[in-house]
Amino acid sequence: MTDHRTRIRRTMVERDAELAIVDEALDQLTGPGPDAGGALLAFSGPAGLGKTTLLAELRRRAHARSCTVLAARGGEQEQSQPFHVARQLIQPQLAGTSEQELRAALGGWYSIVGPALGLCAPEQGPPPDPQGLRDGLDWVLTHLVVKRAPVALVLDDAHWADPESLSWLAAFAPRAEHLPLLLVVAYRPDELPAHADAFRTLPGRAGQAPLPLAPLTPAAVAALVREALGDHADDAFCKEAWAVTTGNPFEAVELTAKVRGRGLRPVEENAPQLADLAAAQRGSGLVARLERLGPSTVRFAWACAVLGTAIPQDIAARVAALGTEEAAGATTRLRDARILSAAGTTSDHEPETGLEFVHPLIATAIYRAIPDALRVALHGKAAAAVVDAGLGSSAAARHLLETHPENDPWVVRTLREAAGENLRAGAPDAARRQLARALREPPDFDERAAVLYELGCASLLTEPANTVNHLRAALAEPFDDPTLRQGIVIRLAQVLAHSDRLAEASESLAREIARTPDVRARLRLQSEQFMWDAFNAAETDSPARSRRLTRLADRLTGRDLTERYVIALRAWDACLRGEPVDVVLHHAGRVLERPFSWAHEDRGFEVPVLAAMVHMYADRPGRAEELFEAGTAEFERQGWRGAHLSFAYSLRAYIRYRRGRLVEAEELARSGLRLAERVGRRTPVHWYAIAILLTTLLARGRVDEAWELAREHEFGAPFPAAVVFPDSQTVYAELLLARGEVRAAVAELEAVDRRLTPRGIQNPAWCPWQLHLARAVAADDPQRARTLAADAVRRARAFGAPSAIGQALRVAAEVAAPQDRTELLREAVTLLSASPAGYELARALAALGYGLRDADLLTAAVVTARECGADGLVEEATEILTGMGGALPAAPPRADWVTEEEIRAADLAVRSEKEPEPTTPDWVLSAACRKLGTDRSGLRAALEAFARSST
Secondary structure (H helix, E strand, O other), X not given: OOOOHHHHHOOOOOOHHHHHHHHHHHHHHHOOOOOOOOEEEEEEOOOOOOHHHHHHHXXXXXXXXXXXXXXXXXXXXXXXXXXXXXXXXXXXHHOOOOHXXXXXXXXXXXXXXOOOOOOOOOOOOOOOOHHHHHHHHHHHHHHHHHHOOOEEXXXXXXXXXXXXXXXXXXXXXHHHHHOOXXXXXXXXXXXXXXXXXXXOOOOOOOOOOOEEOOOOOHHHHHHXXXXXXXXXXXXXXXXXXXXXXOOOHHHHHHHHHHXXXXXXXXXHHHHHHHHHHHHOOOHHHHHHHHHOOOXXXXXXXXXXXXXXXXXXXXXXXXXXXXXXXXXXXXXXXXHHOOOEEOOOOOOOOOOOOOEEXXXXXXXXXXXXXXXXXXXXXXHHHHHHHHHHOOOOHHHHHHHHOOOOOOOOHHHHHHHHHHHHHHHHHOOHHXXXXXXXXXXXXXOOOOOHHHHHHHHHHHOOOOOHHHHHHHHHHHHHOOOOOXXXXXXXXXXXXXXXXXXXXXXXXXXXXXXXXXOOXXXXXXXXXXXHHHHHHXXXXXXXXXXXXHHHHHHHHXXXXXXXXXXXXXXXXXXXXXXXXXXXXXXXXXHHHHHOOOOOOOOOOOOOOHHHHHHHHHHHHOOOHHXXXXXXXXXXXXXXXXXXXXXXXXXXXXXXXHHHHHHOOHHHHHHHXXXXXXXXXXXXXXOHHHHHHHHHHHHHHHHOOOHHHHHHHHHXXXXXXXXXXXXXXXXXXXXXHHHHHHOXXXXXXXXXXXXXXXXXHHHOXXXXXXXXXXXXXXXXXXXXXXXXXXXXXXXXXXXXXXXXXXXXXXXXXXXXXXXXXXXXXXXXXXXXXXXXHOOOOHHHHHHHHHHHHHHHOOHHHHHHHHHHHHHHOOHHHHHHHHHXXXXXXXXXXXXXXXXXXXXXXXXXXXXXXXXXXXXXXXOOOOHHHHHHHHHHOOXXXXXXXXXXXXXXXXX
16 A cells, blocks of 8 residues: 655644544553553545545554554455455565464464465365454454554555455454554545444444544645745635635645646736646546546556556556556656656555555546446456466456456356355355356356356355355256266255255255266265255155165165265164164264264265264263364364354253253353354254253243343244254243243144154154143143153153153153152152263252152252252252251362262273162262263263373
8 A cells, every 4th residue: 555655744734633633542552551552543534635644644653653554455446356455454464474484373264364365375175154254364463463562453445445354344343442453444434335334333442433534724725835835825826726626635735736837826816727727636637637648658547547556567567558668658657747656655664565546536537537448458458467467366357347248268267266266265255246247258058057056156155045046047057067966956955955945955856866867976965855854844754754764874884975974864863763872872873983074065064963963862962072072173173153153052052951061051052142143043053042042041040031032032933944953942832831831831832742743753852842741731631741741751761861761750750649759750860860961860859859858869959950050950959958957068169070989980880881770879970970971871982082081
């Protein structure tokens, strides 16, 4: 970013108030004491009011205070070039750094932000999502600020900044006051995009609004005139200078230069000539003045206007079809005419850049004066020139966007290359614009389907409806590439499913399966169809689909990724239907014999998530967490910090909930919800986040807070078409039941029955709707309640997970006849004590202790509930215990790690695993099961995993 040095050094008039604010902000930035810190400043005003000059002075003063200055400028011609501004800000700070040093400096963010900042080429593989990239840019900028503090970040012409950079900086801006960073922007208020509204409402410490720059008064213009032309300039001349420039500082300065160049004496008799001189500075007058400089100079100026800012003279010469000497002469003439500035610097502290126009107003006027057909041709020549100069297809793409379609294969190829780079760099909107333009070129007959497919991939995150149209259009093209066709169909199913159109997703795959002769290709499509059917809450053929899946999966060996996906779906289906837990874990084990990536380039993350979740339902939450930690790390390495990371946090919260670690569960659930909010409300990820947080709050006894959260997020009917776990409608019914709205809860739970039972989903470990319904109807229809509970116990026993059986037994005891309760609760406590389900154990202990009036059991309930963070249960059990005359248990320091005593107890249980399980709880072993995250039967594997993690 450059300015004419004489303009920077020129005395500024009537900007004392603005400069005082600048000095105050710099003093605050660089001063000692507790009040030191960053701030955000914004200067707004129409073109020519001195924003650039003010920012140049700000940079000079920042340098004088030993600040690191990061400077960038938006360009009218560069708006379509993603991260153009971000690169200007950060690239110079890392210039000359080796790849090894860059990797060390950026750490895990290297491959995520490096391509966006032009520091490295994009790697093959799935691109980061836009949110992940913004998080990475936040980290890089924060790291630079902390390392090179104090820092002044200055963005001029923010209204012309590329959308990717501007939206990032607007979101980052509120952090400035918490860092040693002064962030300053200048913009034209009428042209600032909506996504940069953060600059209009500054969150600064003083609550300042953007500072509007006012036109100069007659006295100020007179001061400028006399500084340039001499103190003898008379009042009438100065007043006329103000009148013809309307107090615009740029026009006033340029007018004085014209007067001096013409040799006019600044006296009243020459004042009438000022109007013509002022008109020559803008619009048609400027163009006429340019034409008088000669044809070659005009062509060079046009080339510069097309190229934008920081213009390389050699490339401008090629675009203008001039030789080196001709270009040098044109440059000199344009500098003398005050159209181009010297290829200099903005200050003594900042590096040289290419040629610049003296003011953006001049660049705009000249660009708009180029005849339309010639302007299009110049953009075409510029595209070829920047590619030949080694600047790459992305630099050429912004020019090709301005050209007319000509059926040129080179244009299509260049735009596709640029789109691929931008998509992998995390700029899907830019890729979408480039591919849409490539489609209009148009591509060759046999290339059109591929371009439509790439366009669909680029618009997947931002325009799902258009993505469907692009992909369906691609399928309608006559092409003979089965691999491409399969990719299009899979992507189409994915976007339909993510748009809550799961039935359409399945139908599109079914049609392609029927016409696919290749066995392996057909299996891949079947795996995708099985997956989306599994997530379709309204699937009508679920039992038949389950039988087909069973027959297919049981004969597969898991030799490749597709087969492992099918087997994983078989494990999930078996879990939902309540098949024995050994069957579920057998199939999950087949899948996980080898590493199972969560971020495969052409696969979704859904199946790896399901393979992890079956372990939670099967009382192996420790293994589930291990898999989720690895998957989350993959997401973060890929820069997937939107929906993917939200799912990971929310489902890890659910695992912690099932383990009875409710405080940690709430923290993770709130993190998942914050990420889900960035994706959008009532999206699948939002349903998951809210359902899990509500479940956790209810377990902690905060019913009113849960209800307010549900109302705030409109959690209720209509429920999503996609399967959510925990089931959204069941969670809503549980919330109603906790509020005492029994009749409404019953209606919701009966609806859940009608939805799940025809699908064969019978596992109460996955959805305990029968247990909630039994509690809801117990008062009015005790027999129905007992029947429901007994059926849930039967289903839980068929599944075989101790936590599921224990929970069902506890609720069965709650609705049973008084004489039957104790036996049910004793078995529940015994089973739960050898499971990882701490919260369910605390509830069963409290119920049994209350029923037997046993202070020891109630004390154990209080201690266990306290460890879980189940505050409501602690309060309830404590009240019963103290009412019986029992002593309130002290709060011993809890060891979150597994103690040596617990390891010994677990090891002993493994060595005696062939002996009958004890009929009374072993409380040391119980603690080991909860901390290791497994039931008794999984202790051997859990101890082996613990030993590996401890070495």
